[in-house]
Amino acid sequence: MKSDKGPNFNEFSIGIATRNGSGSQTANQVILRSIFAMGVPVGGKNIFPSNIAGMPTWFYIRASAKGHIARSERTDLLVCLNVETAADDLARLGEGAVAVIDEAMAGLATRKDIRHIVVPFKKLAEEACPDRKLQKLVQNMVYVGVLCRLLGIELDEAKAALGRLLGKKSSVIALNSGAMDLGHRWALENSSPFETFGIRRSSGTAGRILVEGNTAVALGALFAGVTVAAWYPITPSTSVIEDLEHYAKRFRKNPATGKLDIAIVQMEDEISSAGVVVGASWAGARSMTATSGPGIDLMSETIGLGYWTETPGVFVDVQRTGPSTGLPTHTGQGDVELCAKVSHGDTRHICLYPATMRECFDFTYAAFDLAERYQTPVFVLTDLDLGMQTWMSEPFAYPEGRLDRGKVLDETGLAKVAEWGRYRDPDGDGIPWRTLPGTAGGKGAYYTRGSARNDAALYSEKAEDYRGQIERIARKIEGSKEHLPGPALIRAPGAAKTGRGVIAYGSSDPAVVEALDILRGEDRLFDYLRVRAYPFSKAVEDFMAAHDEVYVVEQNRDGQLANLLADDFPSLAPRLRKVTYPETLPLPPEAVVEGIALAAGIRAGAAR
Amino acid sequence: MAEENAKPTNALGLTIQEYQGGKSTLCEGCGHNMITSQIIQAAWESGVEPHMVAKISGIGCSSKTTAYFMGKSWGFNSLHGRAVAVATGAALANRKLLNILISGDGDSLSIGTAHFVHMIRRNIPLVYVIADNGVYGLTKGQFSATSDIGSALKHGAVNEIPPIDPCSLAIELGCGFVARSYAGNAKQLKTILRAAIAYEGLAVIDVLSPCVTFNNHETSTRSYRAVTERALSVHDLDFVMPHEQHPVDIPPGESREITFPDGSTLTLRSTAEDYDPGDRAKVFAAIHESRSSGAILTGLLYHKPGAPNIHELVGTVEEPLVSLGEARTKPARVALEQINAEFLAG
Numbered sequence: 001m002k003s004d005k006g007p008n009f010n011e012f013s014i015g016i017a018t019r020n021g022s023g024s025q026t027a028n029q030v031i032l033r034s035i036f037a038m039g040v041p042v043g044g045k046n047i048f049p050s051n052i053a054g055m056p057t058w059f060y061i062r063a064s065a066k067g068h069i070a071r072s073e074r075t076d077l078l079v080c081l082n083v084e085t086a087a088d089d090l091a092r093l094g095e096g097a098v099a100v101i102d103e104a105m106a107g108l109a110t111r112k113d114i115r116h117i118v119v120p121f122k123k124l125a126e127e128a129c130p131d132r133k134l135q136k137l138v139q140n141m142v143y144v145g146v147l148c149r150l151l152g153i154e155l156d157e158a159k160a161a162l163g164r165l166l167g168k169k170s171s172v173i174a175l176n177s178g179a180m181d182l183g184h185r186w187a188l189e190n191s192s193p194f195e196t197f198g199i200r201r202s203s204g205t206a207g208r209i210l211v212e213g214n215t216a217v218a219l220g221a222l223f224a225g226v227t228v229a230a231w232y233p234i235t236p237s238t239s240v241i242e243d244l245e246h247y248a249k250r251f252r253k254n255p256a257t258g259k260l261d262i263a264i265v266q267m268e269d270e271i272s273s274a275g276v277v278v279g280a281s282w283a284g285a286r287s288m289t290a291t292s293g294p295g296i297d298l299m300s301e302t303i304g305l306g307y308w309t310e311t312p313g314v315f316v317d318v319q320r321t322g323p324s325t326g327l328p329t330h331t332g333q334g335d336v337e338l339c340a341k342v343s344h345g346d347t348r349h350i351c352l353y354p355a356t357m358r359e360c361f362d363f364t365y366a367a368f369d370l371a372e373r374y375q376t377p378v379f380v381l382t383d384l385d386l387g388m389q390t391w392m393s394e395p396f397a398y399p400e401g402r403l404d405r406g407k408v409l410d411e412t413g414l415a416k417v418a419e420w421g422r423y424r425d426p427d428g429d430g431i432p433w434r435t436l437p438g439t440a441g442g443k444g445a446y447y448t449r450g451s452a453r454n455d456a457a458l459y460s461e462k463a464e465d466y467r468g469q470i471e472r473i474a475r476k477i478e479g480s481k482e483h484l485p486g487p488a489l490i491r492a493p494g495a496a497k498t499g500r501g502v503i504a505y506g507s508s509d510p511a512v513v514e515a516l517d518i519l520r521g522e523d524r525l526f527d528y529l530r531v532r533a534y535p536f537s538k539a540v541e542d543f544m545a546a547h548d549e550v551y552v553v554e555q556n557r558d559g560q561l562a563n564l565l566a567d568d569f570p571s572l573a574p575r576l577r578k579v580t581y582p583e584t585l586p587l588p589p590e591a592v593v594e595g596i597a598l599a600a601g602i603r604a605g606a607a608r
Numbered sequence: 609m610a611e612e613n614a615k616p617t618n619a620l621g622l623t624i625q626e627y628q629g630g631k632s633t634l635c636e637g638c639g640h641n642m643i644t645s646q647i648i649q650a651a652w653e654s655g656v657e658p659h660m661v662a663k664i665s666g667i668g669c670s671s672k673t674t675a676y677f678m679g680k681s682w683g684f685n686s687l688h689g690r691a692v693a694v695a696t697g698a699a700l701a702n703r704k705l706l707n708i709l710i711s712g713d714g715d716s717l718s719i720g721t722a723h724f725v726h727m728i729r730r731n732i733p734l735v736y737v738i739a740d741n742g743v744y745g746l747t748k749g750q751f752s753a754t755s756d757i758g759s760a761l762k763h764g765a766v767n768e769i770p771p772i773d774p775c776s777l778a779i780e781l782g783c784g785f786v787a788r789s790y791a792g793n794a795k796q797l798k799t800i801l802r803a804a805i806a807y808e809g810l811a812v813i814d815v816l817s818p819c820v821t822f823n824n825h826e827t828s829t830r831s832y833r834a835v836t837e838r839a840l841s842v843h844d845l846d847f848v849m850p851h852e853q854h855p856v857d858i859p860p861g862e863s864r865e866i867t868f869p870d871g872s873t874l875t876l877r878s879t880a881e882d883y884d885p886g887d888r889a890k891v892f893a894a895i896h897e898s899r900s901s902g903a904i905l906t907g908l909l910y911h912k913p914g915a916p917n918i919h920e921l922v923g924t925v926e927e928p929l930v931s932l933g934e935a936r937t938k939p940a941r942v943a944l945e946q947i948n949a950e951f952l953a954g
Contacts, residue, residue, distance in 0.1 A: 037953070164953055209951035219947065225937030227929040228700045230693075247947070251939040259925040261936050263700040265918070267693070268726040275686070275693020275723075276700065282684060283662065284930035285701035286937070305687055395948035398941045403934055436930065437662045437682035438702055445659060447675055447683030450667075459675070 010040045010065040010204075012197040014147070015075040017082045017089045018140075021053025024081075026165055026176075027140035028059040032390060033161035034153050035063050036210055039202035043069025043510070044390040045586050050235065050328040056085045065204055069392065070511035071586040076197055077151075079143050080105065081121070090114075098194065100146060117191055119146055124186055128179035138179040145183025150191060152198040155184055209395050213360045213386035214290075217316055218243035219396060220364025221288055222251065225403055226314070228287040229264045230276030232295065235328040236384040237318035240290035241266075270295035274302035277313040281306075282448070284408075284436035286368050290316035293335045294325070296342060303377050304343025309448045310423070310432065310473070312371035312378075312406070315339075316364065319383040321584050330584035331384035333506060336560040339379040340534050346470055348477050351379040351534040352485060355509040357393035359532070360386060363485060365399050372406035374480050375434060376473075383555070385507040385586040407433045411441040422446040422457040423469060430476030477535065484533035487540050492516070492525035501527045501547035502596065503540075505561060508553050508587050515592035524602060526551070531561065536568055544572040551596050557582035619655035619851055627652045629677040634669055639791035639817030639832075640739045644676045646794055647708070647737075650801035651678060654849065662698050662705045666691035666720060669746050669819075670712030670739035678708075689720025692727045692734075696918070699732050702928040703919050706805065707734045714744050717753040717772045724774070728781040728810060731917045735804045736812045738774055739791075741819040742830040749822035760827035776895055778812040779888065779910045785811035786910040790839045791818070792832065793906065799845040799874070800908060806847075806868035809917050816904065840898065842883040842907040843876040866911060876908065885911040 014031070018024040025046070032044040043062045049055035062069050074094055080086050080101040086108050090099055095113045102121045109116035125139040141162075148155050159177055166173050217240050221229070231241040245264050252261040267273045273289045280287035291299065296317055306313050321327035322334045339351050350370055352363040364380050371378040407427075414420060414435065420443065423432050432455075435444030446457045453469065454460040490513075492498050504512045509530055516526050529543045544550050544565065550572075552562040559578030566573035579595035581587050597603065615623045627648045632641050651661070661681035665671035667688035674683050686694045695709050716724045716738050727734070742759065744750040751759075754774070755767040778786045785807045789797040797815060804811035816835050818824055824831040829838075844858040850871040856863075863877040864884070876885070884890060891910050898905045925932075 207952075209948060211951045219944075223938055223944065225934060227932065227937060228697060230697065251943045252937070254925060257925070258923070260923050261925055261929070261932055263919075263922045263924045263929060265696070265700065265730075265922055267696075268722050271690060272693035272696070272723050272726070275690045276697035278686075279664070279684070279694035279697025279699075280701040281697070282694070283698040283701035283705065285697075287697065287701070301687055302690065302693075309684075393951075395952070396944055398944050399938075403938060436702075437698065437705055438660055438928075438930070440659050442659065442680060445680050445682050447663075447679075447685065449683075449685035450687060451685070 008197045009200045010063055010202060012063055012076040013072045013074060014061040014077045014079070015089070016059040016079040016143070017085055018057055019053075019082050019084070020048055020051055020055050020057040022140070023137035024057070024059065024140045026162075027144045028061070029165055029390070030144050030158050030161045031147060031153070032061050033164070033210065034148070034157040035061065035199055036205050036392065037157045037161060038154060038199055039205050040065060040199055041067045041069060041204045041392055043392065045071045045385070046389060047585060048329050056082055063199060065202060067204070068510065068514045068589070070514055071588050073588045073590045079147070081143070100143065100150070117150070119143070119186065124182045125179065128182050129175060134175070138175060141176040141179035142183035145180040145185070146187045148180070149184050149187035150194055150198070152193050152200065155180065205392065207395070208392050210390055211357050211393055212239070212388060212390055213354075213357060213382050214239040214318065214388060215243045216357045216360035216396070217290070217364045217380065217382065217387070218247060220361040221314070221368070222247050223399055224365040224368035225286050226288050226368065227262050227285040228276065228280035229262065229289065230267050230273040230280075230287070231289050232267050232270045232273050232291070234270070234292045234295050236320055236388045237290045237292045237295070237316065239388070240316055240318065270298040271302060274299035274315070277315070278302055278306045278309070278311050281312040281371070282309070282437070286372070288314040288316065290318065292318050292320045292328075293322045293338070296335060296338060300343050303349070304345060304347060305450050306377045307343065307347050307349065307473070308450060310375040310434070312375055314364070314367045314371050314378055314380065316380045316382070318387040319381060327584050329384065331507065331555065331586055332584065333383060333508070333555040333560070335381065336554070336556065337563060339381055340564055346474070348474065348535065349377055349379055350374065350477065350480055350484060351381055353381050353505040353532050354386065355506050355530060355532070357391050358396065359485075361396045362399070366485065369404040370480065370484065373404050374431060374476060375406060376477065381506065383507050389586070407431055409433045409435050409444060411439055411444075414439070414441055414443040420444070421455045422448065423453065423455040425455070425472055429479050430472045431479075481533070481535040481537045484537065486537055487532055487543070488530040489539075489543070490528040492520065492527050495525045498525045498527055499548040500525070500551070500600065501529060501543055501549070502551045502553060503529050503531055503543070503561070503565070504553040505531045508555060511587040511589045511592050512553055514589035515596065518589060518593050519596065526596070534564060536565065540565070541569050541572070544569055544575055548575060549577055549600065550575045551577045551579050551599055553579045553581070553592055553595065555581050555587050618652050620657065622652070624648065624652045626658060626680060627678050629679040630675045632673070632676045634672065635821050637820040638669070639741060639819070640670055640673050641676070642791040642794065643737065643739055643797065643815050643817055644673045646798040646801055648677045650798045650805065653798070654802050654805050656706060656805060660704060660706055662695070662707050663710070664691050664695040664698065664707060665710045666712070666715040668712040668715050668744075670710055671715060673739065674708075674710050689715050689718070690723060691715065692720060692723040692732070695734055696727065696730070696732050699734065699918065700924070700929065702930045703733070704928050709734050709736045711736065711738050713738060713740045713742060713752040713754040717774060725777070725781060728778055728783045728812070730921060731784070731810050731915050733808060733917050734810055735801070736810060738812070738814045739817045740774070740814050741817050741823055743819050743823040745819050745822055756829040759829040762822060762825050773895070774812065774814045775909055776892070779891060782915060783812050783910070784809050784912045784915050785908070787811070787908045788814045788816070788904070788906045790816045790835055790906055792836060793839065793841070796841060796845060796906060799847045802847040803866070803868070803874045803908065806870055806872045807913070808869050809913065809915065835904070838902055838904045839906050840903040841879050842894070842905050842909070843878045845907065846875045848873050848875070874908070883907070885909060888912070
C-alpha cells in the first residue's frame, strides 16, 4: 500500500503462506468470515497443491468495500510461515507491504522497503498448548490473533466465526480460542494496529451469504428434483455430489422410513457414471453427474450416445487445468470447446456458463428443465475458482413454477395420438415426443440405439433417413438458443457509444469488471457482455456487430470461446481479439488490463 | 367352439406372438437365435408384462438380439461394454422394471470387464445373459477373453492366453444366481431363464452359443460338436409357478427345491454326484475339477439369495423414483430459506 494514497481501510489483500495439511484452513476461514461478519465484502482464494500434506499452499483474502473480490496480484499483508517459499514470497511483495514472519525466519527479513513484524509463533504455540503434537495446528490460531489486532478485526467476531466452523467441539474451540488470545495479546504488547489499512465495521455484506460454487450447484440440482446421481470422485468436482448427498439426507429423506427419494451412486469410473445418467434419464428420472475435464474425456462416447438417442442428462464440469492430468487443484477454462462439441460425429451441446453463486444454483436448476425440454445432454461449466473457493452472494431465490419435464407421452397421451414415432417431428421444432419404459397401453414401446435409424426408431442405413435425423437434431439444438440464459450486458457508463467491447464468461467476471473500472479511470471505455450460454443467442451476435473490436477474455491458451464465436458468426470473426490467460491461478484484474491494453495497442497501467 | 381353436395364452391372456420381436439378421444357425427363442418362451410362460421390460444391450452379434424378442418392450442398444451402466441407470430410476441385459463375451469380459465386475458387487437386479461364443463375430473372427487355451481360429492361429470364466468370477464376487447353459439345450436354458426372472437380484447366465461362421470348425473347442460333447448338466431342472398345474417334469429321484419370492419353485435333481448349488467351496471345486476333463458344467451352478441389492445399498424408497411427484422431489420454499440462513452468518 503506497503511503501517498492515504489510509485505505476495507480495501486490501492478505496472503497467508503455509504448508498443506498444517491445519491452516480453519484459521484462514476464521479471518475471512470475521471480516465478512464485520460487514466488509470479502473473497477468499485457496491456492493449494494436489497433495495431502507438506507442500506449499497460499490463501489470499481480498477485502474490498467496492466489492472487488477477484484475486489481486498485489499483497498488502503477508503471513509468512513456510520456510520453503519464504524468500520468494517476500521478494514478490510490493513496496510498503507488511510481512508477518515467523521468528525462525527472521534472517530473511532484509528488505528495507517493507515492514517486518517478527512473531515468536513456536513459543506462543507452546504456551497455548502443552501437547506437542497439536502445537503446529494451534500456531495457526496464533496468527489469527495477531492479525485481528493488527487489522482491527474484532476478536469476538473471530471467535464467533471459529465457533460456527467447529460446531460443538467445545474442547477444540477452547484450545484454539486460547491460542487466538495469546496471539492477540502478543500483538497488543509488541506492535500496534496499522495506520494505513485495516478493517472498519461496515454494512456492505448485509443480507449476503458466503458459499462455494459446488454447494450452489448441488443445491440447484436438489431443488430441480434430481433423482439419480452417478459419479466418480475427481478434483475439483467431488464436493458437488458430496454436498448433494448431505442435503439429500436432510431434505429428500422420508422421516418415517429413513429412505431417500434419490439414488446417489459412486461408480467405478466416469464412463459408467455417464452411462447411468443416460439409462436413468431414458427410464424417466432426472439424472446428473459431476466431473472435471478428464472425466468428460472418458464420458465422451456416452455423451454422444445421449445426444443421438435424444436422452436428457445434466453434466457438471468443474474445470481444472489441462490437458492430461494438468493441475488438478488449479483453475482454468480449458473445456469450453470440448463440452460444446463432445463426442465423435457431428455434435453440438447446450452449455451454461454461470459466473456467480446465484447462477451456479439457477443454471443447474435450469439445466434439468433444458435437458428434458430438448432431450439432450446439457453441460454446466464451472471451474475450480467458482466451485471450491468461498464467494459472497445474494441468498438463493426459490425457483418458482413447475419443473418442465418436456415432451413425454403417457398412456392417455398415446391413446390420443393416431401415429407416434419416437423420432418424428410433429411440431416442427425438431423436438420429438418420447415415452418412458413401463408405460402401459401397449403403444409406446420403442427400441433406441446408437446406430442409425429412421424416425420410427427402426434401424436404417438409408442416406435420407440419416440426413433427416442428424439435421433435425441440429435444428432442435439451434432452436434452444433463445431459451437459454441470455448474455448480461454492462454498457460503459458515461459514454453513448463505444466501438470497443469485451466478452468474458464464468469466473473471469470479477476480474473483468474491476479491470474495466481501472481502464475507465484512464478514459478507456469498453462495453461488456458476459456470455452465459452456448449456442449463442442473437444478442451475442448483435453485440459483436455493434462493436468494431471485441476483446474476448478467457482463462485458456487458445481463446476457446472466441473460436466458437468465430465459428458461429464468421462474418464478424475479424472483430475478435483474443485476450487469454493460460495460467493456473484465478484471473487477476491486472492481467486483464494488461491483456486488453496489449491487444488494443493502448498504453494502460498508470493506475496500477 | 371357437375358443378350442384359439392359440394358447399365458396367465395374462397373451399369446406367444405378443412376445416376438423383429426378424433376426444373424447368420442362419447362430446359437444366439436359440437363446432369443428361449427368452421369448420363458417370458411368455412366466407371464411377464411386456411393457414392464427393458431390454438393454451393448455392441456385438449378441447385443443385436434384443431387437429380435419382445417387440412390445422398451429396448436400448447402447455402447460396447457399457450396457451395464445404462441398465444400472434404468434400474435405479424404476425398480419395478424387469431389466434383461444381453451381452457377449467380448462385451462383458474385455471392454466391459470393469462394469461387469462392479455390477456384481452392487447386485443390480438384472437378468444378465452372456451369449458366449468364444470369438469376435461382428469383426470376423478374433479370439475373445473366453477362448479356450488350445482352441484354433479358422485360419489356424491357436489361443495361448488363459480364458476368463464369467461364472467363477461372478461366484467369487458374490453374485447370488450364477448359471451356465448351452444354446442347444432348450429346456435347461428356458428353465434357468424363468428362474432368473423370478430371482430378486442379479442373475448371471453364461450361455455357450456357437458361432456357425467363425468358430464352428474342427479345431475349435466351441463348435456345436465340441460343446455338445463337453457340456455336462450337473442337474435336471424344472420350474413351476404357483398358478401352473403341471407336475414337475424331471426324472424321479432325490431332488432339491428352491422357492422364489413370488412363490415359484425350481426343482433340481443331481445328474451324477450330489451337486449343492448353495455350497460355494464345493461349487468351486466342481468347476475346477471339470476343467481337467474338458467338461463344461451347466445348470444353476450357484444360488445364494439374500445379499442386499443396489436399492437397499443406496437406501432408496420402495416406490420407483420415476413415480415420485414434484412434491417429493422439489423441496419446499422453507427448506431453501433454512439453507440460506445457515450461510448468512458467514
